[in-house]
Amino acid sequence: MNVPELPKSFERPDAEFPNPVPRPEGELEALKRPWKAPRGLSFITAVNNTYVGLWYVGTALLFFVLAGILALIMRVQLASPESDFVSHDLYNQLFTMHGTVMMFLFAVPAVEAASVYLLPNMQAARDLPFPRLSAYAFWAYFVGGLVFFGTIFFGLAPNGGWFMYPPLTSTKYSPAENADWWLLGIGFIEISAIAGAIEIIVGVMKTRAVGMSLDKLPVYSWAMLVFAVMIVIGFPAIILGTLLLEMERAFDWPFFIAERGGDPLLWQHLFWFFGHPEVYIIFLPATGMVSMIVPTMAQTPLVGYRLVVLALIATGFLSFGLWVHHMFATGLPKMSLGFFSAASTAVAVPSGIQVFAWIATIASGRMKLTTPSLFIIGFLFVFTLGGLTGVMVAMAPFDWQAHDSYFVVAHLHYVLIGGMVFPLFAAIYYWVPVASKRALSERLGRWVFGLMFLGMNVTFLPMHITGLIGMPRRVYTYPVGMGWDELNLVSTIGAFMLAAGVALFVFDMARNFRLASEDNAGNVWNAGTLEWLPNGNYATRSIPAVVSREPLWDQPNLSKDVEDGRYYMPGTVTGGREALVTSPFDARPQYILQIPGPGWQPLLAAVFTAAFFLLLTVKFVFPAAICGVLALGCVIWWLWETDPGPIRPPADIGGGIVLPVYATGPMNHSWWAMIVLMVVMGMVFTCLIFSYLFLWLVNPGAWPPQGVRIPDWIWPALSAFLYCASVALVAVASRQLRGEDRRKPRSVPILIGVALLLVGGAAAVDLWAQWQTALSPSAHAYGAAVYAIMSLQIFLVLTTLVMGLYTIARWLAGKLDTVRRTTFDNTMLFWYYTAGQGLVALLVVHGFPRLTGGV
C-alpha cells in the first residue's frame, strides 16, 4: 500500500482547509452514534478512554487514600515510645502494604491512568488504539487491587516488606499465605501495567494529529513513551522474580535457598532491576505533566524542548544502571559498587537539565500563581531536596551509614511525594476543566497545597535527623530515652496535616467535579495544546493538522475550525468507531483504524483473570483452573470480533487524502503491539538467562552438581530441528496467503496444524530429554534453573498452540484470507519468537554446562 503524500497545503496553515463547510446534515449525529456510552448497568462496559481513564484515575486515588490511612495508623503507633496501638505483626503488614499499595496500586496505575485519559486528547486522537485493552487493564487492576487490599482486614496481608526479600519471605520463615498474596496479587497487576504500556507505546507512535511529527510531539507524550518503554524493559524482571519465588514456595525449587545452591541476592538483583527504574517510571510522567503545565502558567513555550527530550531519554537509559545502589550493604566488590555509584550520580544530570528548563521557562514568562503553579513550586523545592539526599546516598560509604535508617525513609518520601504526588495534584487541578463541567476551587486549592506542603515537610524533614541519630526503619516501636521521641511526635503531627490537605482535596472534588461530555469547563488557563480543543465522547469533531507544539497559540481560530469539521475525518466513514493511524515519525495519515466499542468481553476476561490468580493464592486449584479457562474463553470471544478486514473501499478524509480502512504488515497497529510484546517476552527470558548465569556464578564446581548427567546432544539437536521445521511451515503458509484471488483454495490450515505438532514436539522432546536423566528441580538450584527455562518455553509453546488453533478457526470461519490476514501475521510473529527463544534456551541449557565443563 502506498503512503499518501501530504498535500502542499499542509505546509501552509493559512491555505484552504481539508474539508469545506457547511458540513452535510446528519454527519455529526452519525459520528456521535457509535461513540455513545452504553446506558444503565451496561455503562460499566464502556471502553472510551474518557470513561476508563477517569475510573482508572479515581481508583488510583482511592488506593492513595487507603494506603495513606495505613500510614496514619503507623504514625499514631510511632508518635510515642513503647506504644501498643497496633501489634508487631499488624505493623509489619501495615508498612508492607503501605509501600506495596503506594507503589503498585497508586503510583504506576495513577500515571498510566492519567495518560489513558490525556494522551488521545493531547494528540487529537479519537481514542487509544486498543480501547478494550485499556478496559481490561483497568478492571483487572480494580478487582485484583481491591481484593489484595482487603487481605489487611483478615490479617492475611503480606508482611515481609514491600521488596519481599527472601529468605524472610521463603517458606521456611513465612509459611503462611501472606507472601503468596503479594506474589500472585501484585504479579498479575504488573501484567496489567504492561498491557497499559503496550497501549501507550502504540498510541504515541501511531495515533497523532496530522503533522504532529516527533519534533512537535508534546513533552508529555515523550515522557509517556519513555515511561512505557521503561515498563516494557523493567517490569519483566519483577514478573520473573515473583514467578521464581512463587515456584520456590509452591514446588520447593530452591532458587533463593543457599543450602541447595540458590542465592537470596538473586532476588535482590531481579527486584531492584525493576525497582529502581520504577522510581523513574513514576517520576518521568510527572515531569511530563510539569512540562505541560509550566508553559501554560507562564504563558510562554517551554525553554529547551530538545534538552528536555534528551533528559527524558537519558534518564530512561541511565536509570537501568542504578539498581545495585539499593544493595550497597550486601558485600558486593567495591569496584562493582563504584559503577552503580557513578551511574547514580550521572542520572542527576538529566534531572537537573529538566529542573533548569522549568526554571528558565518560569523566568522567561510571567507565572500566574494558581493552584497548579503552587504545586509545581512545591514540587521543585521538595524534589530538589530529595535529589540532593539522593546524591548523598549514591555515595556507598555514606549509604552504609544511612542504610535501613529513617534517613532513607525521608529521602524516598521527598523524592516520591515531591517528584510524583505534587505534580499529580498539579495535574489534577490543571486538567480537571477538560473532564468536568466546573474547575476545582482555587481558594480551596491553595489550602490543599498549603496543608500538603507544610504537612509533608513537617513529617519528613525531622526524619532525616531521626535516621542520622540511629532510628532504624520498619520497627514497630522504640524505647524511651533514645532521643527519638519529640522528632517522632512532630512527624506524626505533620502526617495528619498532610492527610487534612488530602481530605480537603477530596471535598473539593466532591463539590466541584461534575463529569462533562461536550460541556466541559473549557480552556480556562489559555493553554496551547490540543487536549483543550472542544471535545465529546468522539474526541474532537475533526482531526487537526498542526504546525507547532502549541497549536492553540499559533493557529488562531483552531478550536472553531476543528469544531466546524473543517479538518480531517469530520464524520465516520464506516459507521463505527474509527481512529486515524499516522506514521510514527512525521505523523502522515496512513489508514483508518476501525476500533471496537463497548463490550462485556474485556470486563469478564479481567474478572476471571483476577479470580484465577487470587484463587491460586489460597490454593483453590480447581476453581482457579475453571476461571483461567473462562478468562481465556472471554479473550477469544473478544478477539473474534477484531480484525474486521476492509469492510469498504478506501475513503476520503478531506484534503484529497484517500485512506484504506484496513492495513496489514508493519503499518498495522497490532503488528506494533506484537513487536512490543515480543520485547516484553524477550526481557522475561533475558532475566531468566541472567538468573541461570548468576546461579552458575555462585556455584563454582557444581554446574551441574555432582551426579547430574547432561542429556545426550542428539535430543537438543532433534528439538532444534523441530523448531526450525515448524517455522519453515509457517513461512510457507505466509507465502500461500498472498495473491489477488482471495477465494482460491489453499492449504494454510493444514500447514499451521502440522507446524503446531512440530513445535509441540520440540518442547516435548526437550522435556523428555531432561526427564530421562532424572534431573530433579528441587534438589539443587541447577535443576530448578533448567526447569524454569523449560517451563517458560512450554508456556510459550502452549500459547502458540492456542494462537495456532485460533488462526485455523478464523480460516475455517472465512475470517482469514490474503487481504484480511492480521490474525495470521500476529500468530506468525509470535511463532517466530517462540522458536527463536526455544533455540537460545536449548543452546544455554545444553551448551553452557558443556562449555564451562562444570567449572
Place this chain on the structure above:
Amino acid sequence: MSGTRTLQVLLTLGGMLAWAVQFTVVYGATSTLCARGWADATLFGLGVVPFTILTTTLAALAAAAILLVVCVRAERQSRDRPASATDRFLSHAGMLINGLSLVAILWNGVPAFILPACA
C-alpha cells in the same frame, strides 16, 4: 518503519546504547572475574579487571564519539538543504544524547582507576 528511520533512531540513541553495553560488560566481567578468583591475574602488565574496564570504556567512548561526529555532520547538512523538521530534530537530539553519553561512559570507567579490583 523504513530502514532509513531505523538507522536514524540507532544513530540518535547509539551513544546511550554504547553506555548500556559498556555498563553490562564492565559489571558482568568484574563480577565474574572476582567470583572466579581472577583478581590478581594480569594482561599486558595490567590487572585483568582494570584492563577489561579500560578497553571496554575506550571502545564505548570511540563508538559514542563516532556517532556524535555523524550526528553533527547530519545536522550541518540539514542546515544547507531543505530537510524535514523530523530529520533536523533527530540529528540535533542525537548530538545532545551522544554528547551526554560520552560523559556517562567516561564517568563509568573512573572506578577502575581509584578502587582495588575485587576487594
